[in-house]
Amino acid sequence: MKTIELANHFFQNLVSPYSRDIKSKIESDNLSLINAVSYSFVVSHFTDYLWECEKTRSRQTQRHEIIKCLDERFGLLGNRFKLGTFNFINALNNSVKHVGLDRAKRHNSNIQGHHGLLNIQVLNNKDGRIWFDNGINRFDYGRIILRHVSSLFSVSYEELPEDITMEILHGEYNFYCDNDEFDHDNPTQAIDILVDRLNPICLDCGMPEDGCDCDSFIFTDDIACFKPEDKGYMDYDKIMSAISGAYKLD
Numbered sequence: 001m002k003t004i005e006l007a008n009h010f011f012q013n014l015v016s017p018y019s020r021d022i023k024s025k026i027e028s029d030n031l032s033l034i035n036a037v038s039y040s041f042v043v044s045h046f047t048d049y050l051w052e053c054e055k056t057r058s059r060q061t062q063r064h065e066i067i068k069c070l071d072e073r074f075g076l077l078g079n080r081f082k083l084g085t086f087n088f089i090n091a092l093n094n095s096v097k098h099v100g101l102d103r104a105k106r107h108n109s110n111i112q113g114h115h116g117l118l119n120i121q122v123l124n125n126k127d128g129r130i131w132f133d134n135g136i137n138r139f140d141y142g143r144i145i146l147r148h149v150s151s152l153f154s155v156s157y158e159e160l161p162e163d164i165t166m167e168i169l170h171g172e173y174n175f176y177c178d179n180d181e182f183d184h185d186n187p188t189q190a191i192d193i194l195v196d197r198l199n200p201i202c203l204d205c206g207m208p209e210d211g212c213d214c215d216s217f218i219f220t221d222d223i224a225c226f227k228p229e230d231k232g233y234m235d236y237d238k239i240m241s242a243i244s245g246a247y248k249l250d
């Protein structure tokens with residue numbers, strides 16, 4: 001029982017508040033190398049807590065199975081990190097911790113075969129953004145990877161389930177928040193809704209189209225570009241009618 005308590009404490013007091021802090025730093029281009037590396041440490045260490053919890057629950061689990069489970073439930077979709085988003089963070093973290101990765105180990109060889117060399121030198125700060133660049137892949141590590149994970153784990157205290165570790169690995173808890181924050185039945189929000197729909201942010205980097213530079217990123221198996229976020233259905237006539245009494249339906 002004590003292990004699970006400690007893991008929940010770790011999430012509540014470290015992972016969750018740190019995620020909110022990191023998310024805010026990423027969104028304001030104020031992320032330092034220390035921030036990015038230490039947050040990656042914390043996320044990887046949380047994997048160890050989850051693993052210890054599973055052992056306490058008498059489940060015969062390997063550490064890599066915990067990472068696989070996180071990736072299946074919460075990893076980025078698409079081909080960019082098809083070996084896993086959490087797997088990538090974990091490998092990068094290990095490469096920093098162990099002065100590079102030992103290629104003799106099959107797991108390390110696989111991930112470096114796919115993404116290229118991993119070590120502390122592949123991360124660099126430029127203008128408050130942390131870039132991953134090893135000559136094979138080049139992308140904004142903060143906006144593509146850490147933004148995704150920190151959004152998932154930015155759970156507020158009121159929303160925290162009693163046993164977050166169980167919810168993450170086996171529960172129905174939905175970390176993905178609703179990306180439509182508007183009330184479509186409230187006519188006073190109609191203009192804001194229209195402006196929001198006409199100015200989608202990039203699904204990958206979180207920037208509006210004129211600030212998105214995803215088309216300069218290089219991934220092993222993907223072409224990067226601006227990907228507008230799908231905000232779901234909007235009743236155009238209803239919104240326009242709320243904005244202007246002069247609006248006429250076709």
Ligand SMILES: [Zn+2]
Nearest residue numbers: 202205212214
């Ligand atoms: Zn983008």
